Amino acid sequence: MDAILDATARVLVRDGYAALTTNAVAVAAGVSIGSLYQYFPNKEALVLALRERHVRHMSALMMREAAFWDAAEQGVPLEALITRTIHVAMVAHRLEPALHKVLALEAAHLEARHEEDGTEGVLRALLERYSRGPDAEVTVPDLDVATFVVGRMAHALIHAAVLDPPPGADPHTLERETVRAVMAYLTA
Amino acid sequence: MDAILDATARVLVRDGYAALTTNAVAVAAGVSIGSLYQYFPNKEALVLALRERHVRHMSALMMREAAFWDAAEQGVPLEALITRTIHVAMVAHRLEPALHKVLALEAAHLEARHEEDGTEGVLRALLERYSRGPDAEVTVPDLDVATFVVGRMAHALIHAAVLDPPPGADPHTLERETVRAVMAYLTA
DNA sequence: CGTAAACATGAGTAAAAGCTCGCATCATAG
DNA sequence: CTATGATGCGAGCTTTTACTCATGTTTACG
Known part of the structure; x- marks a missing residue:
């Protein structure tokens, strides 16, 4: 199987x-x-099962690396958290990049919608924490919109950096700039 | 025909x-x-012709609205330019959103690669202008990387805002936040 | 009006691909 | 060793669909 x-x-x-x-x-x-x-039972179920397994593998890898999310409680600076999160996401996307690319590009009609993978919920909670209190680092006007924007932005940049980087680009630079983009938006 | x-x-x-x-x-x-x-001659040519026509229609609409790009010569503030550009791009994407979505999602393997649509060239030239001189507004370290990042970021946010907005979101807000995201990254 | 070229037609062809089903093989138990 | 259930097999059935072609129709023009 x-x-x-x-x-x-x-x-x-x-x-x-x-x-x-x-x-x-x-x-x-x-x-x-x-x-x-x-x-x-049929071809579609086959591809769906593959996609689910692939998502499970990536999630497992991320969760293993990302226990640090609890640290949000303890005054870890936002930038450190974002840096680590994006790094972990990029590592996860490098697990089976060719497969991920095909699933995202050519089997998009079967691909899970962006909203239902639980990412948005976690992201939303994080932003909420960092936008409270007198020394809040996140300064966006609307948290729902910000969740949406950061989610799409980060997703697109991670995909681009891992699966479709410009020729001759340094992966580390792309990662750093992704962090810069997210940070700049959240703290502008 | x-x-x-x-x-x-x-x-x-x-x-x-x-x-x-x-x-x-x-x-x-x-x-x-x-x-x-x-x-x-065959089915693929049919879909390809449709895609080309659709891209032509969108380009025409953008170019009509976007003669203002020459204004970059005359000290127009960066934010005004970005605001107008993103607005025009969103309007263009609203031309035939359903068709655009299908072409982007389900016919992605035939879809023109992101690099070959000329957008990156224009973007690159704009960034170059605004990063020169003593009162330069663009402060990114590497222009090539910035072109890549802004291109992907803006593209993803425009697609998300027009074709896949969160339920109950105000289009105008999404547009404003897209501008904010791009501006924040470029002037961080 | 005549001719010929261009265009339109749709029943039919052929190949591809998802899926079935009757049979073989193997594992386990008594 | 025999019986029984589970698992593996692959030739072939059936449907779908891209595409052809022999024939009919319209248009252009002298």
Whole structure:
């Protein structure tokens, strides 16, 4: 079953979504189509399962690295938190970048909508903490809008930096500038 | 010929890319499949032609509104320019938002890459102007990186604001915050 | 009016691909 | 060893769909 998902990922990356056939997956996995259909009711379920597994892997990696989010309680400067968060997100996106790119670009109609991955909730809570009190670092007028803007901004920049960087660009520079962009917006 | 492209757009928006068949397009256009194939060699060319026409329409609308770009020569403040540019871009994206969304999401593998649409060149030139002289407003360290970051950031926020806004959000607010984000990054 | 070129038609073709189903093989238990 | 259930197999069925082509219709023009 995991072997079938692995094969699906390989075919997707090698040939693209348009050329993804259940027979090709079965061959790549070294099993028969019959067996494939014993585990997945149809092609869509196959790709969906792969996507879910991939999201799970990325989430697991992020959560392992990101226990530090609790530190928000203890006066950690906003910039340190943003820096670390964006770094972790970039590392997670580098897990299987080719697969991630195909899923995001060619299987977008099956891709989970941006809102339902729980990210916005966490982000919103963070912004709320840092916008309270006399020495609040976050100075945006509307927290809901800010959550939306930062979410989209960071997501786009992380994707661009990891999956589609300009030729000859230093990854570290792109990461630093992503942090700068988010920080500048939040504390302008 | 234009009627066929119109029909393609209608079917794309109504049924999505997966359900786009040449026969369905012919029916929607009120012509026979034979006629369709007299104008377009194959299905891909059909969608490509539609995309090109759509990009042309958007570009035309932007260029009409954006003669003001020459004003960069004459000491117009950066913020005014950014505000106007982002406004124009948003208006252009509202031309055929549903079609634009489908093309961007479901036909992404045919979609022109972000780099080849000429936007980056214009943006780069603008940033260069505003980062020169003693009263330079743009204070980023690397112009190439800044072009990349601003391009992706603005593109993502415009798409999000026009095609996928959060429920109950005010379009004007989203536009203002997009300007704020770009300005904050450039002048941080 | 005649001719020819351009355009329109839609039933039909052929290939692709998702999926089924009857049969074989294997694992476990008694 | 035998029985039974679970799992694996892959030829082929069926549907879908991009595309063709022989024929009909309109247009252009002398």
